[in-house]
Amino acid sequence: MKAKKNVHQETPISDIFPQSGKDLLVGGGKQFVERIGVEAVKQAVFSVMMGENLRTQTEPISRMRIAQVSGAIIAMIAKGYLTIDNFQRELSRLAIKELASAKKNDNEKVWPAQWLIGITGKSFQNVLRGNREALIEYIADFEKAIKDSAEHCKQQYGDYKMDLHFTMNGIDNKVALDWEGITRLTTAIGSQTLTLRGSDKSIYGKLFERLILGSILTLLGFKRVDKNSDKKERKEIFWLSDSSANRESDATVVITPGHVARFDIGFIGPGNSEISKDKLSRFDRDIEVSGQNAHSVTFIVVDRLPATGKTKAAADKIGAEIIQMSMAYWPKELADKLAKRFGFKHEIQQIRPSELKNYIKTQIDKIKIQDFLNEITLEEIEESQEKEAEQQKLELDFEDE
Template sequence: MDFYKNYNDLGKKTITTTRSEFTETIGEDGTRDIIKRVLLGGNVRDTTEFITQRRLLNSYASMLELFVNTFSGQDTQQQNDLKKYADSVIKELSTSKKDAKIFDLWLLGLTKKGFDNIARGNLSEYRKSFEFSTKNAVADFNEDFGQITGNLELNGKSVPLSWEVLSLMLLAIGSQTLTLRGSSKSMNGKMFEKLVLGSILTMIGFEFCSTLPKKIDPENKIFWLSNMDENERETDATIVYNNKAVSIDIGFIGKGNPEITLDKVTRFEAYKRIGGIKHDMSTIIIVDTVADHSDLFNKAKRVKGKVLQMKHEDWTIQFANVLNNIFDLQLELSDLHTDDLEKYFESHLKNIQISNFIN
């Protein structure tokens, strides 16, 4: 059996996706709309979740078609032969690479991470456990729920339902879900962190540098994204002006991830040499939500940092005021009222080349 070859193109496209493919899917206007929503206090996942769900449904439908095509025409004994199935997948897996390897692992109920941590690279031992546990589960299902009856029919092909076939398909779908949700969450989060920061900083008058400058003119208001300094400490953006610099950490982090948020306040220093010039450093941490009893604000205060929550409709005004105080500026955004923000963002976002912030 050549499982990956028979997996349709719609399903193959969902295995991995790039940031450019994501923005092509929703278009530049759609991307700008999501950025605007976040700048107005919205949750980026309100929109990206539906895109992820569609990606999952496409992969599920493709997996269903694969199982119908694979088992159609086989007799019941062949369809329920778990050892033959596992052996066939492992044989294909021994030579598969990249997306094909990820896909083949799904058929064994594994993700790439699971392959390393659970199977430990030993597929021979894993196959025995896979076959044994699935057989036991099927026996329990028949006893607890009774035999399952009916047919899966698609495009003129039919497969009699059995707990064996259904269990194999559900295991594959479960691994699909873990992989696709994990990759979507990571990619969407990192991409929109850059898009939001790049857009807001451009709007308020800072010039984007695609790489960290070797020399800096103190009179220029500039910023760059995702820099790793000599101490291997990553910051999502750095703003520089008049011998002062601000390190910004942003994350779509909510109440469910307090430990990640608290870690951010321990990363920053008071002074740093950038572009051959010593800069006074400040810290701004931007998160989606902070739990009511979080100690984040106190920890940030001890390192002279500021914490902003994107759940607030006026968080960008607060952001502009913080920069005013640090750089001794008077940014237009800081003088706006909340009711003025949507019009302000719409007029400025249309002039921003958002592709500059995607890499």
């Protein structure tokens, strides 16, 4: 068996977490596509265009990621017991040290350390309020809970042990876990599951917002340009994530010079109607594009609206259009609404309902879908989500005053 390192060398937690596991915690949009495959992404986009729920498409991806990272945690625990003296006793201290030295959004270091002490990013913010002194107090309670739970399991279920057999550097090894070790392992896997579930829900939503908007606008014949280009082509172009003096829109489409459609997309269900109404208040009707004034119409693309009709009334009041992705063949409805507002014409408007499915599938297959994610990273998404959450909290605090 390989000799253990001296504990005074302070092997970081991140050094024993497998690199292949780290790769599942970081990366950008391009890596996301490579990880699950271009065809799988295209199929998910096509299914959403057919009115299916995005969560149905991403759930298998989430389950696969959780299973693979769980394997990485088992490998980390096994390597820790094998190479670090008194690993079980030192675990929490090593985790705290990792958290103290790691950057806030360095997921490949922060997340495994958090999981080992049974917390997630959310619980660190909400329960510990980001206070590192509170973390020390938490660790004392955590260690007691682990030991008490291990003793309870031993008394209730019997004196079980778990042996992890594995090969490292060509040498067969075995690590024996008692109830305390088993409890620490399952706690880490449980915390990891909560983290990745929360992360996937928001990250997949953000990534697919770009994928779906980029795909539908390309399908309708608009040419994508860089949002910072001089936009020499003045009609039938679009760019993603345009940010102006007012709040950000997810896509801007120049139909003809002086006529602009601004898109805001979100996988928002009927339980979040207030968020839908908030989207309606984001944009002015008159904006500046390439130094010229332009009249704009806002298109809000959401999953499904509530039955109350309040959001629809708010949209009508400001002259906005709402598209529900839960409706079958909503891409044709979008084309029809663009035609009503701008005189826009596209062949999809003439296609019979019975032929739409094959038409949309054929068009999606032609699109180089991964290009819509080239400039975006998961870290940027998380940072933007944190800013949005802080802004929403400020707005709520202001309303309460």
